[in-house]
Amino acid sequence: MKIYAQYVWLNGRVVRWEDAKIHVMIHALHYGTSIFEGLRGYWNGENLLIFRLDEHLERMFKSAKILGVKVPYTRQEVRNAIIEAVRANHFREDVYIRPILFVSTPTVTLDIRDLDTSLAIIAFPFGKYLPPGGIRATVVSWRRVHNTMLPVMAKIGGIYVNSVLALAEARNRGYDEALLADINGYIVEGSGENVFVVRNGALYTPPIHQSILEGITRDTVITLSRDLGIKVEEKPITREEVYTADELFLVGTAAEVTPVVEVDGRAIGDGKPGPITTKIATLYADVVRGRIEKYSRWVTLVY
Numbered sequence: 437m438k439i440y441a442q443y444v445w446l447n448g449r450v451v452r453w454e455d456a457k458i459h460v461m462i463h464a465l466h467y468g469t470s471i472f473e474g475l476r477g478y479w480n481g482e483n484l485l486i487f488r489l490d491e492h493l494e495r496m497f498k499s500a501k502i503l504g505v506k507v508p509y510t511r512q513e514v515r516n517a518i519i520e521a522v523r524a525n526h527f528r529e530d531v532y533i534r535p536i537l538f539v540s541t542p543t544v545t546l547d548i549r550d551l552d553t554s555l556a557i558i559a560f561p562f563g564k565y566l567p568p569g570g571i572r573a574t575v576v577s578w579r580r581v582h583n584t585m586l587p588v589m590a591k592i593g594g595i596y597v598n599s600v601l602a603l604a605e606a607r608n609r610g611y612d613e614a615l616l617a618d619i620n621g622y623i624v625e626g627s628g629e630n631v632f633v634v635r636n637g638a639l640y641t642p643p644i645h646q647s648i649l650e651g652i653t654r655d656t657v658i659t660l661s662r663d664l665g666i667k668v669e670e671k672p673i674t675r676e677e678v679y680t681a682d683e684l685f686l687v688g689t690a691a692e693v694t695p696v697v698e699v700d701g702r703a704i705g706d707g708k709p710g711p712i713t714t715k716i717a718t719l720y721a722d723v724v725r726g727r728i729e730k731y732s733r734w735v736t737l738v739y
């Protein structure tokens with residue numbers, strides 16, 4: 437088995453990678469009853485900075501509340517555990533951090549109200565999630581699960597089958613990423629990202645009631661853009677607005693700020709990353725590495 441890290445934080449202990457095992461009967465493996473987070477840690481040459489740790493922590497506890505499962509640790513204990521999962525490995529490079537809370541009782545019942553949960557936190561070296569320099573995307577036939585069917589504001593493992601199917605369809609068509617429409621046909625997300633349209637110098641992104649994950653990178657980009665004096669409006673985005681956008685980009689912890697230069701065979705703008713996208717991506721890269729004092733509240737030092 438490929439080893440991504442020496443140590444994993446599991447249920448209160450730092451264990452060796454090869455000892456971080458679970459049983460085949462655990463509930464979450466059968467029914468997707470887990471909630472997870474995705475954070476990045478950036479090495480800036482002197483220290484490793486975890487980006488917006490407290491916001492991810494807050495969303496994790498909200499996701500657990502929505503699914504109706506207990507987090508068997510306090511916020512402070514989970515916060516310390518996330519830092520420890522990186523520190524224990526002595527990483528001095530960019531990392532991805534994956535906390536996952538899962539229903540661990542070995543049983544087949546669908547009533548999870550009194551079942552046990554376990555918490556694992558895995559940190560590992562991680563670089564680019566999508567090809568840099570601009571990607572090609574396609575609007576796939578799978579719709580984003582509507583929030584009356586599954587609570588997409590919670591990062592629930594089982595919901596990600598929607599994203600998995602969407603990305604497979606896009607990749608099978610030769611594209612880098614999927615764009616998903618909601619039940620009404622509005623473009624709402626990428627398979628693992630929030631979406632922004634640039635039109636006449638302003639940014640547009642779907643509102644959180646439109647079956648999207650309330651992305652932390654989305655919030656960061658909205659804040660940075662407004663601080664740059666760029667107008668940002670949350671509104672439903674039609675397929676035609678995507679096709680005719682001046683610029684288009686996807687944002688997420690893994691994707692960071694990724695320009696989209698083509699959708700369904702149509703060049704976005706002049707088919708290259710646009711000036712506003714590039715400006716925001718450049719500022720984002722400086723902010724996550726703690727280079728901009730104004731946003732230092734967003735980074736947590738590991739060492």
Ligand SMILES: CCC[C@H](NCc1c(COP(=O)(O)O)cnc(C)c1O)C(=O)O
Nearest residue numbers: 474628629630649651652653688689690
């Ligand atoms: C496989 C999932 C990866 C995960 N996706 C994050 C993600 C986002 C962006 O949220 P945030 O900015 O808070 O990260 C939006 N929408 C979906 C469906 C996501 O999975 C990530 O780490 O980016």
